[in-house]
Amino acid sequence: MRPESPHRGTTRALSVAPMIDRTDRHFRFLMRRLTQHTLLYTEMVNMNAIVRGDRGHILDFDPEEGANALQIGGDAPTMLAEAAKIGVGWGYTEINLNVGCPSNRVQAGCFGAVLMRRPEQVARCVEAMRAAVTVPVTVKHRIGVDELDHYDHMRHFVDVVLAAGADRFTVHARKAWLNGLSPKENRNVPPLRYDDVYRLKRELPHVAIEINGGIKTLDQAAKQLEQVDAVMIGRAAVDPPMVFAQADQRIFGAERTPITRVELVHQMVDYAARFAGPTFKLTHITRDMLTLYAGISGARAWKRALAEGTSGVGASPQAILNALHATEQAQEQQLAAQQTYTR
Ligand SMILES: Cc1cc2nc3c(=O)[nH]c(=O)nc-3n(C[C@H](O)[C@H](O)[C@H](O)COP(=O)(O)O)c2cc1C
Numbered sequence: 001m002r003p004e005s006p007h008r009g010t011t012r013a014l015s016v017a018p019m020i021d022r023t024d025r026h027f028r029f030l031m032r033r034l035t036q037h038t039l040l041y042t043e044m045v046n047m048n049a050i051v052r053g054d055r056g057h058i059l060d061f062d063p064e065e066g067a068n069a070l071q072i073g074g075d076a077p078t079m080l081a082e083a084a085k086i087g088v089g090w091g092y093t094e095i096n097l098n099v100g101c102p103s104n105r106v107q108a109g110c111f112g113a114v115l116m117r118r119p120e121q122v123a124r125c126v127e128a129m130r131a132a133v134t135v136p137v138t139v140k141h142r143i144g145v146d147e148l149d150h151y152d153h154m155r156h157f158v159d160v161v162l163a164a165g166a167d168r169f170t171v172h173a174r175k176a177w178l179n180g181l182s183p184k185e186n187r188n189v190p191p192l193r194y195d196d197v198y199r200l201k202r203e204l205p206h207v208a209i210e211i212n213g214g215i216k217t218l219d220q221a222a223k224q225l226e227q228v229d230a231v232m233i234g235r236a237a238v239d240p241p242m243v244f245a246q247a248d249q250r251i252f253g254a255e256r257t258p259i260t261r262v263e264l265v266h267q268m269v270d271y272a273a274r275f276a277g278p279t280f281k282l283t284h285i286t287r288d289m290l291t292l293y294a295g296i297s298g299a300r301a302w303k304r305a306l307a308e309g310t311s312g313v314g315a316s317p318q319a320i321l322n323a324l325h326a327t328e329q330a331q332e333q334q335l336a337a338q339q340t341y342t343r
Contacts, residue, residue, distance in 0.1 A: 011168050011208040013225055014251045015039035016244070017234030018071040018096070018140070025061045026285045029271055031237070032065050033264050034244040037252040040068045044098045046109070047074030050083040059090045062271075069094035071140065073101065075111040075121060077128035084129040084137070095129055097122070099141035102176040102186045113176045113186075116145045119157040123164035130165035138168040140212070140232075143196050144175040151196050158200060158207070168208040170232055171197045187213075187235075198227045218243065218250045225251070240291035261292055265324050272317035282315040289320070293327060301330035 016023065016031055018041035028040045049058055050072065061068065070092035074080045084095040099122055101112030115122050122139065129137045139161055144153050158169055174190040181189055192214050201209040210230035215221055221231040236243060242261065248254040259267075272285050286306055293299040305326040309319030 011210070011229050012037060012039040012252075013230050014221060014247055015069075015170075015210065015230060015232045016041060016237045017212060017232045018042060018044055018069075018098070019234055019238070020044055022238055022288075024284075025065065026271075027238075027288045028065045028068060029062050030264075030268060030285075030288050031241060031244060033259055033267050034241060035247040036066070036256065037248050037254060038244060039094070040065065041096065042068060042070050042092075044071045044073045044101060045083075047072050047076065047079045047083040050086050051079055055086065055090070059087065059092075061091070063091075067093040069096050069138070071096040071098055073098045073106060073109070073111050075109070075115060075118075075125060077124045080125050081128040081132035085132045088133045088135055092135070094136045094138060095133060096138045096140055096170070097125060097129070099139055100172050100176070101183070102142075102145075102178055102181070103183045113142050113145050114178060116142055116153075116157060116176075117148060119160040122157070123160050126161055126166045127164040136167035137165065138170065139166050140170040140172065142172050142174065142176045143193055145178055146175075149175040151199060154196065155200065155203070158204070162204075162207060168210060168230070169200070170210040170212055170230075171200065173197050173211055173213040194224075194227075201228050216243075218246055221251060238288070238291075240294040241288065242292060242294075262324065264292070265289075265320060269317045269320045272320060276314075276317050278314045281313055282310040282317065282319065286310045286320060297334050298327040298331040302327040 016038060020043045023041055023043050031040055045058055070087040072080060072083050072095060074083065087095055098112055099115045103112065106112035126137055126139065141157065143149065173192050173194050173196065176186045177190065194211065197209065197211045208229045210232050211224050211228045212232035212234065215224060215231055215233050216236040221233065224231045245258040248256045249258065268285065268289060272282060276282065290303050290306060293302040302323055305323035306320065309315065309322050
């Protein structure tokens, strides 16, 4: 048996999933305003891009984002180890290997979910990364792929990769069909199989297991934590992100008072001012804010004013404050209309 990992105790109960084109540095900055304790992931970055590409562009993040996990895609142990080392040198505090992405492009590169078919290769990758860095090396995977979709296949995968030193397994609780379903369909069509993840945890109580897939609220996350060590939320974190304003209190028991929408908007204006300029597209930052008022009074005014005011290259962060002003006016009007109606 391999010795206990020194990182086992570092698993955080809640994380926001890696999502390409979504969990970029601006999104993570916004999320960090909402929650100090939740683990945030980057988008998946190809190992080649890290080793050979424009590292500053790919890896830079704001110190105020705090500790984040870098998710890497690849299947070559030596290059993954190199990429992991670069990532840790850049300040990332966890390295995660993607064994869950079913896109054709990723399959053509022989990594992502297709690696579920090659547990020994994943083990070699994890072993190489483990030897290269001292931060946790974790794996995000599916329950299975194609015909390899029985619990025993996943258990075998986990056993082999665990022996190589993986510190945590994040299970997207559905299989992926590698041919015939698009990535989007692969996030919705195969049924969720939470029981397989619970069984994995029961059978391997000493191994950190995180569950992912279809979890939308902090109440649902808290319920999942009765069965597993951690919960990863993806799409529901984007739409709407305010769900996470309660996370530190609700999930981590912290005493922090949740940030208000107005405070958040002001902080994001200051943040946007650091990037603003004639060639900068403010929507890179504000697209994650469009649903800030979702479900409450002023939602439509906010969305419209923010979208209109921030479109185009070189828009000023002042547009965000203008949208806030328009929203507050709309809220006052709605309140006045309600009072008239009930009088
Ligand atoms: C737009 C988008 C991009 C995604 N990109 C990644 C990615 O880069 N790496 C990864 O492991 N999973 C990726 N996923 C999958 C999510 O991490 C997550 O496993 C999936 O959405 C299921 O969780 P949810 O039901 O909470 O959204 C992506 C999902 C979405 C919606």
